[in-house]
Amino acid sequence: xxxxxxxxxxxxxxxxIGVTILVFSMMHLVPGNxxxxxxxxxxxxxxxxxMEERLGLNDPLxxxxxSYVGNAVTGDLGNSxxxxxxVTDEIFSRLPVTIELALYSTFLSIFIGLIAGVISATKRYTxxxxxxxxxxxxxxxxxxxxxxxxxxxxxSLPPLQWFPVTGWGTPQHIVLPVLTLGTAGAAIIARMTRxxxxxxxxxxxxxxxxxxxxxxxxxxxxxALRNALIPVVTVVGLQFGVxxxxxxxxxQVFAINGLGRLVIEAISARDFPVxxxxxxxxxxxxxxxxxxxxxxxxxxxxxxxxx
Amino acid sequence: xxxxxxxxIDVNELQTSFFVDGxxxxxxxxxxFDVPSGKTLGIVGESGxxxxxxxxxxxxxxxxxxxxxxxxxxxxxxxxxDKSEAQMRKIRGNQISMIFQEPMTSxxxxxxxxxxxxxxxxxxxxxxxxxxxxxxxxxxxLVGIPSPEKRLDNYPHELSGGMRQRVMIxxxxxxxxxxxxxxxxxxxxxxxxxxxxxxxxxxLQEELGMSVILITHDLGVVAETCDYVAVMYAGKIVExxxxxxxxRDPKHPYTVGLLKSLxxxxxxxxxxxxxxxxxxxxxxxxxxxxxxxxxxxxARDMCRENLPHLExxxxxxxxxxxxxxxxxxxxxxxVKDDYESAASKQS
Ligand SMILES: Nc1ncnc2c1ncn2[C@@H]1O[C@H](COP(=O)(O)OP(=O)(O)OP(=O)(O)O)[C@@H](O)[C@H]1O
Ligand SMILES: [Mg+2]
Numbered sequence: 211x212x213x214x215x216x217x218x219x220x221x222x223x224x225x226x227i228g229v230t231i232l233v234f235s236m237m238h239l240v241p242g243n244x245x246x247x248x249x250x251x252x253x254x255x256x257x258x259x260x261m262e263e264r265l266g267l268n269d270p271l272x273x274x275x276x277s278y279v280g281n282a283v284t285g286d287l288g289n290s291x292x293x294x295x296x297v298t299d300e301i302f303s304r305l306p307v308t309i310e311l312a313l314y315s316t317f318l319s320i321f322i323g324l325i326a327g328v329i330s331a332t333k334r335y336t337x338x339x340x341x342x343x344x345x346x347x348x349x350x351x352x353x354x355x356x357x358x359x360x361x362x363x364x365x366s367l368p369p370l371q372w373f374p375v376t377g378w379g380t381p382q383h384i385v386l387p388v389l390t391l392g393t394a395g396a397a398i399i400a401r402m403t404r405x406x407x408x409x410x411x412x413x414x415x416x417x418x419x420x421x422x423x424x425x426x427x428x429x430x431x432x433x434a435l436r437n438a439l440i441p442v443v444t445v446v447g448l449q450f451g452v453x454x455x456x457x458x459x460x461x462q463v464f465a466i467n468g469l470g471r472l473v474i475e476a477i478s479a480r481d482f483p484v485x486x487x488x489x490x491x492x493x494x495x496x497x498x499x500x501x502x503x504x505x506x507x508x509x510x511x512x513x514x515x516x517x
Numbered sequence: 518x519x520x521x522x523x524x525x526i527d528v529n530e531l532q533t534s535f536f537v538d539g540x541x542x543x544x545x546x547x548x549x550f551d552v553p554s555g556k557t558l559g560i561v562g563e564s565g566x567x568x569x570x571x572x573x574x575x576x577x578x579x580x581x582x583x584x585x586x587x588x589x590x591x592x593x594x595x596x597x598x599d600k601s602e603a604q605m606r607k608i609r610g611n612q613i614s615m616i617f618q619e620p621m622t623s624x625x626x627x628x629x630x631x632x633x634x635x636x637x638x639x640x641x642x643x644x645x646x647x648x649x650x651x652x653x654x655x656x657x658x659l660v661g662i663p664s665p666e667k668r669l670d671n672y673p674h675e676l677s678g679g680m681r682q683r684v685m686i687x688x689x690x691x692x693x694x695x696x697x698x699x700x701x702x703x704x705x706x707x708x709x710x711x712x713x714x715x716x717x718x719x720x721l722q723e724e725l726g727m728s729v730i731l732i733t734h735d736l737g738v739v740a741e742t743c744d745y746v747a748v749m750y751a752g753k754i755v756e757x758x759x760x761x762x763x764x765r766d767p768k769h770p771y772t773v774g775l776l777k778s779l780x781x782x783x784x785x786x787x788x789x790x791x792x793x794x795x796x797x798x799x800x801x802x803x804x805x806x807x808x809x810x811x812x813x814x815x816a817r818d819m820c821r822e823n824l825p826h827l828e829x830x831x832x833x834x835x836x837x838x839x840x841x842x843x844x845x846x847x848x849x850x851x852v853k854d855d856y857e858s859a860a861s862k863q864s
Contacts, residue, residue, distance in 0.1 A: 414622040420578055421617075422610035422637045422688065436627045510627075 211508070218504055222497055229493040230282070233486050234275050240482075247480050248291050282490065288483035292476075297487035300472060305491070307378055308461070308468035312453035314388045319395030320446055324435075326396070327403025327442075332430055334408060342400065349397035354456075358390040358463040376465035387464045391457065395449040402445045406438040413437070440511045447503030454499070455492040524591075525696055525728040526575070527551040531588035533567075533574045542800040544570040546752035547588070549827060552696070552745070557722060557729040559739035559760070561775065562749030563797050568732045569618065571749070572698045575730075576615055577605045592696070611641040614689035618701040620682035624673035630657070630684055631669040637691045656687035660717060679710035683717070690721060697722070698730045703738075715742055736779050740764060748772050751798055751808040754827060758834035766853065768836040770813045773856045794863055807839065814859035815840060817847050 237244055245261040246253065253261070266274055281287070287297035330342045365386065366375045373382050410416065411434055419433045458470030465471075469488055476484035533545040545567045552558040560568050574585050577597060590597040592613065597605070617623045624633060634656050635649030644652060650669065657665035660683040673681060682702060689697060699718060703711035719742055722729050731742055739746050739760065746763045748756040748771065756769040767773045774793035795812035798804055806823050810816040820839055827837040839845050840852060850859075 414617060414619050415625040417578060418617065418623045418685070418688070419625065419636075420609070421576055421615045423606045423608070423640055424610075424636065425606065433625055433628075437625070 214508060215505060218501060222501055225497055226494065229490065229497070230279050231275070233490045233493070234278050236486055236489070237482055238271070242480075244482055247482070287487035287490070290476075290484050291481045292479050292484070297483045300484055301469065301487055301491050304467060304469045304472045307466060308454065308457050308470060311387060311391065311457050311461075311466065311468060312450055314384060315391035315453055316395060316446065316450045318388055318392035319399050319449060322392070322396035323399025324403055324442075326400040328407060328430065328435065330400065330404040331407035331411065331438075334404075339404075343404070346397040346400045349393045350401075352393065354390055354394065355459045355463055357393060358386065358460055361386045361390060362463070378464075378466045378468075383464075383466075387460050387466060390460055390463075391453060395446075395453070398445055398449065399442060402442050403438060406441050407434055410434045410438045440507065443507055443510060444503055447499055447506070451496045451499040451503075454495050523554050524551045525554045525593065526730075527589075527591040528571075528575065529589040529591070531571065531574055531590060532586040533570050533579055533583060534586050535583045537582055540801065543752055543803075544583070544800075545574060548749070548752070548754055550747040550754055550757055552728050552730060554728055555722075555726055556744040557719075557731055557742060558745045558747060559743035560730060560732045560747045560749055561734060561736060561739055563734060565797055566749045567752040568734075568749055569700050572615060572700050572730065572732060575698060576609055576613060577602075578609075578615075607641070610637045610689070610694070611692045612694055613696045613698065614692070614694040615698040615700065616682070616685045616689045616702050618704055620678050620685055620702075620705055623685055624681055626673055629670050629672055630676075634684065634687050634691055637688055641692045652691060653687070656691050657684075659690070659721070660684070660687045662687075678706050679714065682706060682710075682714055686714075686717065686721070690725065693725055694727060696728045696730070698732070700732045701734070702731075704733075718742070736775055748775070751803065753808060753837065754835075755809065755837045756835065757827070758830075758836075762832070762834055768830070768834075768841055768852060769809075769838050770815055770840075770852050770856065771809045773852050774812075774860075777856065777860075794860070807837075814856060814863045815847070815850055815852070819844070819846055 243258070243262075245258050245265055245267055248265070249257050249261040262268055266277060269277075285298050287301075289296055290300055293300070326342050326346065330339045333339045362375055364370065365372045373386050374380075377383050407430075416429060416433060419429050424433065455470075457466075457468055458473060460466070461468045461470040462474060469492065473485060473488045475481070476488065528551065529549050531545055531548045532543065535542040535544055548567070548571055550558065550560075560571065562568055570579070570583070573579055575590055575592075575597065577585070577600070579585055585598060588598070592608070597608070600608070624630075631650050631653040634653035635644075635646070638644045638652045639646070639649045653669060654665055657668055662668050662680060662683050668676070668680075673684075676684065682705075686702075697718070702718065703714050706714065715738060718729065718731070721727075731738070733739060743760050745757070745759050747754050748763075748769060750771050756763070756767070756772045758768075763772065764776070767776055771793070778793065793812055798808060798811065804810055804821065807813070807816070807820045807825055810820040813820065817839075823839075825837050825839045825842065827835050828842060829835055830841070838852075840847075840850055
C-alpha cells in the first residue's frame with residue numbers, strides 16, 4: 211500500500227506542473243496588455259512601461275514562469291488589482307463557504323442516491339424501480355441554474371416563503387442551494403448504485419450468504435452493498451471534485467459569497483491575479499480529491515493486487 | 518425405497534422450471550430419490566442434466582425466473598416446500614448446508630475468513646463475535662488449513678482455490694448440519710487438490726455422522742466416495758442403486774454408456790473410452806418418449822413413443838427403462854454385455 215501511495219503521488223506531479231503552466235499562460239493568452247489593465251485605462255505609456263518592468267513582463271517567459279511558481283509555492287499568488295489584498299487571502303476568505311456547499315451537497319447526493327439506488331435494485335423491474343429511475347433521469351437532465359430558480363420561485367417567494375432567497379449562514383440558507391447542487395449527484399449515484407447492486411446480487415458469494423441462512427435485509431445491506439459501493443466511491447469523489455469548481459452558477463443564483471462568485475467578480479473586473487489564483491486552487495483541489503478517491507478505492511477493493 | 522425412518526431426505530417427483538421468453542424450461546422434471554441417514558448419495562449426470570438445480574431446489578434457493586413447480590422434499594419427515602422463507606432460513610446453513618462448484622467466486626471478497634465462517638454460528642447458535650471467532654479457528658483446524666491462526670484474518674484473494682474450498686467446507690460445517698450438499702466441490706481444482714478435498718469430506722462425514730449428497734459428473738469419484746448413486750439424465754433420474762450394484766450390474770443403457778467411457782481397471786468394466794453417441798437433448802427439443810432413446814443403442818419404437826417410469830427392481834434399486842419391464846417388446850437383452858456390440862451397429 212505504501213509503495214502504491216508513493217507511486218500515485220508521483221503521478222500527480224506532471225498533472226500539477228501542467229496545471230501551473232496553463233494557469234500561467236492564461237495571463238499571456240487573454241487579449242490586452244496586463245500591465246495596461248493594472249496600471250489603468252488612463253495610464254501613460256511610461257507608466258505602463260514601468261508597470262511591465264515591475265511585473266517582470268519583459269523577462270523571458272521561462273523566467274517569468276519559474277518566478278510565478280516559486281512565489282506560488284511560498285503562498286504568494288500576487289495581489290488583487292481591485293482591492294490590493296493578497297490573492298491568497300481573498301481566496302481563503304471565500305473557500306470555506308464553497309467547500310461547505312460542496313460537502314453538504316455531496317452528503318445529500320450520497321444519502322438520497324444510495325437509498326434510491328438500493329431500493330431500485332432490490333425492486334428491479336417493478337413500478338417503484340421505474341419511478342425512481344425516471345425521477346433520476348429528470349434530476350440528471352435539469353440544468354442547475356433552472357432548478358435553483360424553480361426552487362426559489364416555489365419555496366422562497368410568496369405564498370410559501372419557507373426559505374430565504376439569497377445569502378448564506380443559517381440552516382435555512384443552506385437548504386435550497388444544497389438541494390439544487392445535490393440533485394444531479396443523487397441521480398448519478400442512484401443509477402450507479404442500482405447497476406452495481408444488480409451486478410453484485412447475481413454473484414456466487416451472495417448465493418453463499420443465502421445458503422448460510424442470512425436474512426435478506428442483511429444480504430442486501432451488508433454482503434451486497436459493501437461490494438456494490440466500490441465503484442460508487444469513484445463517482446462520489448468525482449462528483450465532489452466537480453462541485454468544488456462547479457458552484458459558480460449556483461453561488462451567483464443564491465448570492466453566496468464563495469469561491470465561484472469571487473471568480474466571476476474577478477473576471478468581470480479583469481482582476482487577473484485573482485482569476486489565476488482561484489483557477490489554480492480549484493484545479494489543485496480537484497487533483498487532491500482524485501488522489502483521495504484513488505486511494506480509498508484501493509483501500510476498499512482489497513481484490514486489487516497492490517504490487 | 519429404503520426404510521423411511523432411516524432416511525434423512527426423501528425427494529419425490531420434484532419439478533423445477535425456468536420461464537424464459539414466455540417458454541418453460543423444465544430443468545428438473547420429476548426427480549425422485551432418497552438419502553439414507555449417515556450415507557453419501559452421489560448424483561451423476563452430464564452437464565445440464567439438472568444436478569445443480571436439484572440441489573438448489575432442496576435449499577429452496579431457486580430465484581426468478583426459476584420456480585419449484587411441484588413435488589415434495591421431505592427432510593426429517595417434513596416437507597421443505599411447505600416451509601415459510603423464515604423457517605427455511607433456520608434450516609439453511611444449520612441443518613442443511615451446501616458447498617458450490619466455484620470456490621474462486623463463492624466467498625465474499627470484502628470479508629475476512631473469520632467473518633465468513635463465524636457468521637453462520639452467530640446466526641444459528643447466537644454466539645458472540647468472540648466465540649464465533651474461536652469457532653472459526655476450530656473449523657479451520659478441522660478442515661486442515663495450515664497455520665489457521667494466520668488465515669483467520671485473510672481475505673479470500675489471499676487464498677488458493679483449494680484453500681478457498683476448504684474455507685467453504687468450514688462455513689458449511691460450522692453448525693454441524695445433518696445434511697451436506699456438495700455440488701461438484703472439486704471440478705474447479707487441480708487433480709491432487711481434488712483428491713484431498715474429497716478425502717476431507719469423507720473423513721468429516723464419518724467424524725460428524727452427517728449425510729451427504731455429492732454431485733459430480735465423475736463416476737470414478739462416485740466409486741470412491743458414495744454409498745448410493747442416482748444417475749440423472751435430462752432432468753430425470755434414470756437409475757438409482759447402491760454403489761456396488763450400480764458398478765457390478767448397471768441396468769440403464771445410459772449408466773452403462775457412462776461406465777464404458779470411464780478409463781478405469783479396478784471396476785468391472787473394461788474402459789475403452791467409447792463415448793455415448795449424440796448429444797444431450799435441449800429443453801426445446803425434448804424427446805416424446807424416453808429421453809435417452811435418440812442416443813440409446815437398444816431403442817425401439819416403444820421407447821421413442823412412451824416415457825418409461827422409474828420402476829423398483831425389488832432390492833431398493835430403481836431403473837427407468839422399458840427393457841426391464843414386462844412390456845418390453847424386443848428381443849431379450851443384457852444391457853451391460855450387449856451394449857458394445859449394439860453401440861457399434863448404431864449409426
Ligand atoms: N437461470 C436459468 N435460466 C434458464 N434456464 C436455466 C437456468 N439455470 C439452469 N437452467 C436450465 O437448467 C438446466 C440444468 O442446469 P443445471 O445447472 O442444474 O445443470 P447441471 O447438471 O448442474 O450441469 P453442470 O454439470 O454443468 O453443472 C440447464 O440445462 C438449463 O437449461
Ligand atoms: Mg451444476
